[in-house]
Amino acid sequence: MEIKNASFVTSLADYREQAPITLPQLAVVGKSNVGKSSLINALCNRKKLCKTSATPGKTRLINVFLINDAFHLVDLPGYGFAKVDKKEKERWGAMMDHYFQDSTLLFHVLLLVDIRHDPTQDDIAMAQYFRQMDIPFTVVATKADKISRGARMKQLAPICRQMLVQPWEVIVSSSEDNTGRDKLLELIESVLTEEEEAEASEE
């Protein structure tokens, strides 16, 4: 798949109240600063479609983008950002719950983890949550440009073990040098086609 056009649709504080449930959706999830917004920019070949920042906690709302007039790509605020207080964490939890419970056209999630680190308790909990909710997801190991090629497979071992995924299911990615971009686009195309076929057979 090629992304021919990408545009901003809307920012939502609460999906339950203002959801644009019109098209299939692919959501990008992960801890703060892992590179969610950068990944969307890299996929769309745009520098500033999503705002990114070296300071964690940049994305605070649910940002929806329209891709190829065919589906929505959803940039979600990150979790596990140490500087937020309890109230902010609760707000995040409610925002995510509403989103995942109500996004009936969500067809896949990209769950991002930093390839340099072991997964956090939140990452592990997120994977469990998607399994429980029956939401298909793919683990994407980001910032691969920061380590050598040789170190990558070794780094994947604890991620796979703790998140209960197989190494060949993980997409190693870098938004700096576009590692993994083709694989991600291939994945998106195949899950989107599956979704369309499932929809068609229900009609």
Ligand SMILES: Nc1nc2c(ncn2[C@@H]2O[C@H](COP(=O)(O)OP(=O)(O)OP(=O)(O)O)[C@@H](O)[C@H]2O)c(=O)[nH]1
């Ligand atoms: N070297 C390198 N840096 C990256 C990569 N992806 C993101 N970054 C950097 O990591 C920082 C955070 O990136 P964002 O895309 O804003 O992260 P985010 O997950 O959207 O963060 P929140 O919105 O705060 O949850 C920025 O300084 C990016 O430039 C990557 O693949 N390689």
Ligand SMILES: [Mg+2]
């Ligand atoms: Mg962001």
